[in-house]
Amino acid sequence: MDLVYGWQVCPVLSLALIERILHDFVPDEFSPNPVSHDLLAAIHNEVHMFSSNQFAVFLVALLNLSS
DSSP: OOOHHHHOOOOOHHHHHHHHHHHTTOOSSSSOOOOHHHHHHHHHHHHOOOOGGHHHHHHHHHHHHOO
């Protein structure tokens, strides 16, 4: 995934907002698996380390680790 393209598609998503969305996720019939505690912990640890312009780099790295 190209980082510039990702930033253009989701310019309003901050790492803190992604953390809040994933923390509030409730499994249902369409997505029965909960969000990994390791993923939530990794995002939580990084929220204060990144500016909003750097979240795309972290997000891409995170997606590469989870696949």
